[in-house]
Amino acid sequence: MIDMGFPPFEQFLWEHWDYPKTQVSNQNTYCDIMMWKQELYGKLKHTFIHEPIKKIINVCRGEGKHLWDGWYQSKHFFNITKCKFNCMFGHYTGLGMSTKIVIRCKYGFPVAIQE
Template identity: 40%
Template sequence: MAPRGPRPTLLLTLGLLAACLALASGQAWAELHKIFLKHHVDYPRPSPPFIGSYCDFVMRERGLYGTQVNTFIHEPSQSINSICLGNGTPLGGGLYQSKAFIPITTCRYRRQTGSYPNDEFDSRKIVIGCWNRLAVYFRE
């Protein structure tokens, strides 16, 4: 007679096998790149009018509302990825600093008001993490 009931060992083994297959197929870096794009790339930067600030609008639209600090890069993803391919200076550990100044908006959440009251628009050199020639991390 076969045993009945949950088999946590089997589920754990299958879960680990699925994770290993995803990593081996290269999907991990592709997924991290998609998350990076959602969290940090907004090109072209939309024009007002917004109800509230740019940051209130974009952070809510992307499901990131309440995040303490987040920066949006206003360049196409190809330009950002090119930092990994020669348009950036290697800093070690997979990090690269852009050689050019890049337009960005930094959004800072204020708990007192429950909003992003000021949009900090700037242009500066950015530092990103690269994996398999794609941007996967932004260093605030």
């Protein structure tokens, strides 16, 4: 069981973790819905991770390559959705992909993601 008593980690999960991925009709709708749900609507860029918590934490605990100042790049690919806000239309464009992620770790837990 994972200790959820570390507020920066809890905030990271609230903002970036969606596993299993919420099912909607398309990536753009996904981003619109998730950004409203997470109270992040209007943020220009955002990333959602669609993997088990343990896989994300493991980037901080040996499954990531240290880059700088607590930032680590995953050794494995992650399923993610990148959301980009279109200010002109007030909606998001979503792009699903499988890629390596870069996260910031504190005390062995992810606390931020490089967007």
